[in-house]
Each structure stands twice: as structure tokens, then as C-alpha cells.
Amino acid sequence: MTPETTMSHRDEQRLRVASIPAHHAYVDAVLPGPTQVTAWQPQPPTDLQPGQWFPHPLLDAQQLAEHADRLDLVHLHFGFEHRSVEQIQAFVAQCKASGVALVVTVHDLENPHLTDQTEHLKRLDVLLEAAHQVITLTDSAARAIHYRHGRVATVAPHPYVVLPVQAGKIREQVAPHRNGQRVAVFLKDIRTNTVTDPEFYMELERHLRRGQLTIFAHHSAAQHPLVTALYHGLGEHLHLHERFSDHQLFTAVAGFDVVILPYTHGSHSGWLEMCRDLGVTVVAPSTGHFADQADRPGAVVPYTTGDGAQAAHAVERALERGPLPMVVDREAQQAEAVRTHLEIYTRAVAQIQGAGPTEVTP
Template identity: 35%
Template sequence: MVSIPAGHPYVRSVSASSEVEVLGDPRPEGAPAGQWWPPVALDPHWIDAHAADADILHIHFGTESFTPERLQATIDAAHDAGWPVVFTVHDLVHPQLVDQDGYQRQLDVLVPGADALLTLTPGAAVEIARRWDRRAEVVAHPALLDTPPRAPRRARGDKAFRVGMHLKDLRSNIAAEQMVGALDAALDRLAAGGLDAVGEVRMHRRVRDTRVRDRVRELCRRSDRITLVEHDRLGDDDLAAALAALDACVLPYGYGTHSGWLELCWDLGVPVAAPSTGYYADQHAHPSVASFTAGAGGEALATTLGQLADSPGSTRAGTRARAEQLRQRHEQRVVDDLAVATAHAELYRRLLEKN
């Protein structure tokens, strides 16, 4: 099978069945080892030259560099080679882009042109059916951690409710100023209600918008409850440790569809406050994933955080409940991830038998 991309943790997990063999990512000319983008295999000439090497094309993400016409030609080449085409609709709105017109035109090629569609949540499947009259099979996001993490230690007597917000490099869908302002107001409301609530905002040193960075710095400087931490991009272990120390994480997204960050928080047992945009809250139907109305300000976020403050994922009452939650989630993830890989293998088998 050719997967776009192949060398990605999500793809490795969903294609983990022994029935599935995924070709490695061809390296783009001049790219360092390990870089798969822009995907070389998403090209009709490449497919023509490798028609005998695979039997299915599965497109996940990485299409941004190409025109809709190029994608149509790629799908046509795959069909000419006898390959069914699968498209997983991770994003109905692209989180890396401000102007969505080009990506929406890509979806108008990919969704109707694929032989089978997958997506991650029921809400996204409903939107796909409404917009394109296509059925998308819902297969949940797999785990992002291979082993169960340990619950973080907490100083005796420390009852603060620690709320984190990671702005990363201020990519396009990060509503940084709005969300930091809402967090500050929400923390004040929680404190006024008797909850010792503190915030930690993290941001990369290298960002895409220095004006927004400076505004975030000023908002955090003026806050009595938020600490700003600026750092280089964290490695996987350091990121997991930073998230695991939280009692709740606020997703600062102004738009989007699904979130791998939310999945990482789930694996770490950290409750998540997700904006009502997209289908973030659909990813896990559980009290530790709660939604707030994006743009409604601090009052809406305070209400959501108040609900999460007493979640088993909060470590304010000690780490025993978090540790038990981590154990249960890891055990369930093992079962669920096997089902996810099996669902992908079965889909490929059905398509090949039909083809």
C-alpha cells in the first residue's frame, strides 16, 4: 500500500495489522532524512512508475502543496493502475491555513474521487454526508503513547488547579490573544468562587507572528494568575511531562476539525477544555473532555473549567485517581487500537475484492 504519508505515528498505528504492508515515504529531492513532505508519491508519474509495487493509495494529509488538478490526476493515475483510493478526512477546515479556498477545492476533488472515506468522529461524518452526499466510515483516532505514563507527583498540600494552554508556534488556527484573554478572565472567576486556579501558557521562541507573540507576552505580564513559558519545540518526552503536570488543558483553537493534541492529553489522563468549533468534543464522549463556546469569553471557559476541576484527571486531590485512570485508559487503548487497525485492514480487503 502507498500511504500519504507513511512515516507518521498515526499511520503506523492504523496500518499495524500484519495484513498491511506500507511502502516507505520517498524522500523529496534535497530534503533531510525523515522528511516526507511534500509527498513525492502524490504524483501521477510516480504512480505510473510504481504501479506494480502497491495495490492501494491511502491519502491522510500532506496535500497542501498541490493543486486540485494535480490531485485529480493522481487519483486518475491510481485508478488506471488498478489501485482503489482511500481518503481519511482528518480536516474539514485546514488548521495550518488562513485562506481555506484552495483546501476546500481539494476536498471537492478528494471526497468525491475516493473509493472509500474514513473520518474520526460522527459529527464529521454527518458534515461529509451533507456536503458531498458521501458516507464516511467513522474510525477513532489511535493512541499516541506506546506505554502508559505515570501520574505526576504533587507537593503535599498543593491544591492549586493548574490549567495549561499551549500556543506552540502560533500557527494559523491558534486564536492566541482571544484565548489567553479568556483564560485570564476565567481564572479570575474561578478564584472569586473559591478555587485556587493558576494558568501556564506555553509558546515557542520561534513563532509565525511576532506581533501576536508580543501581545501574548503583554497579556500574560498583566495577569496575576498566568505564567508564560517560552521555549524551543519540545521533544516527545518533555512535552508529555509538561502536559501531565496539568489538571486541565485548554485547546486555543479558533477553527479546526480534530485534534491530535487532545488525543495526547487523553493518553496522559489530562482533562481537556475544547472550543465548540469543529468536532473536538466528539473525539471522546467523557466528562473529562468538555466543550466551551469559542469567542464567548471568560465566563463560558470558567464554567467548563469548573466542571473539569473535579474530574478524576485532576491531581488536586492526589495522584491515585489519575494513576487508576491512566491504567484503565491504556488497557482500553490496547483493545481499541487493535480494532482500529483491524478496521483499516478489513476496508482494504473489501476494496481489493471489489476491485
């Protein structure tokens, strides 16, 4: 029996919800439990390798029409940049035609995987005009959504990335290795929104008075021009490595006092949340809404985007303050996020069943 056929009959006690993407740490963390919702799961292609990404079928209007009788609601988070504006228009039109409520969480007012934001913003225009309910992660992002799109967004803060019990154990394990001066940048595979001008990192290192800098990058990025330049200019600070497992990553990050986000653009950061779970102060660019993710004053220190010297000064301020453990009760916050999502799902379904108005302001 496939996941689709298990949902062919309506259970009046549970909402039938399709999340896009179907699986992601954030998506799973905020989804209400199986006594409250039934999660629609797409069948992966038969030739798919384990762990390989595949596009969510319900973003295709025809696929949505075929499965609409098994759905009450679609919740779109991210993973739609491969769809054209016209395809997104067809998707929202099919939601309306099929009587399927649409909830959109705006994670990215600026898409970190794209350089040109033109099409992304057009897709957002279509989605936010059609959505029955809108969610975002920070108050500043909600204000931007209201200003740009005239929509009222419910703010549901990002849930924890590292399980609180696991985070506590890792912090205890690495505490002896933190000396109040350890600073890191994690380039990973050098995503589209990573600063690729080597001078940013050179300036950062030159202006650090006491911070001990380590720059991490994946072996798979070793031939990238940025990594090549860093190898020649800051070789003693560069550490190439294979992709970390989650535990390896959490342990590595927790061993630093400050982590710098070297981003050119973006909106919110799960990486930032992971750092804060581990008690690490984050130095973040002034772009986007990163600073508004701070759980306490000083937890996120902004710097002028792309300015290495300013990033170094922000690091110095963070080091002077010393350790700032996470002060939010993450388990209670996550439970509240789940309750909020269930309330929003219930409102969205009620709106479409009663043809109620979406929350739009002039």
C-alpha cells in the same frame, strides 16, 4: 535494493499499500502489520536533512503511474494542501487508470493549516467522489461527510498517542504536582488556527476564579505579536521554552489538570488525544468535532470558539468535576483500528478488482 524494487512482485498474501504521509504517528498506529500488508516507502531526496519533510511523490500523477505496478492501494490521510485541485484531479484519475484502489481518511473537514478553506473543500470534493472507501475519526464528522459529500464513512477512533504503559508511569510521576487547579495553554509555534487576539487570553485569565494559568510558547515564536502582547499583559503566566522532546512534552502536559485548546477552526485533534492518554481534561472550542472525541462525559468541555470568558467558565466546570482518567482500553482500541483498516483495505481492493460501486448515497 530500494524499497520500490522489493515490492516489484505481487505477494498474494499481502496487500501492497502506500500511505500518505509515509510516516506519522497516527499513520503508523493504524497500519496493519507486515504479515498483512507491504508498505511502500518513498525514497527521500538525496539532499534532504534528517527529519526534514518532503512531499510524497505518489501525489504526482506521473510518479504514481511509474510505481503503480507495485501497488494495490493508496491510503491518503493528510499532507496534500500543497497540491492544486487540478493536480488532485490528475492523481485520482491516475489511481483509476492504474487500477490502484484509493482510501481516504478525512482528518480535517477544515484544514487547521489554512485560513481560507475554499481550495481545501474543493480538493475534498474530488477525493471523496473518487475514493473507494472513506474513513473518519468521529460520528459527528461522519454525519458531516454524509451531508456534504453523500459518502458513507467508516468511523475509526483516533488511536493512543502516548503508549499506555508510558502514560501510566508519567501519571504516577506527576501526580504529586497536580493540585486540582493547574491550567495550561500550549501555543507552540502559533499554528494558523491559533487564536491570536491577546484579549482572548486576557479574558481567560480575568474570569478564572481558582485556576492557576500557565501559557507555553516556543522561543521561536517570541517575536510573534501575540507572544509580545502576552509578555506585557500576562508575563507572570507566560513560559517560553525550546521545543520539547516527546517525553518532556508528555511530562509537562500530565502535570496539569486542564489543558485549553485555543483553536479558531479545525476538526480533530491528536493533541486532545494525548491529553486524554495522560488523564488531563480538555477544554475545546465548539467548532469542529473535538467534543465528539471525548472518551467519557466531561472529558472534553466545549466553549464558544474565540470567547475567553466562556473558556474560563468551561475550565471552572472541568476543575469542579475533578480528575477524569481515560476509561477506554487504548490497546484494545488500537488493535480494533488496525483490524478495521485491514478490512477496509480488503474491501477497497475487491471493489476495484471487481469494478464494484463506491458507497455513495443520494
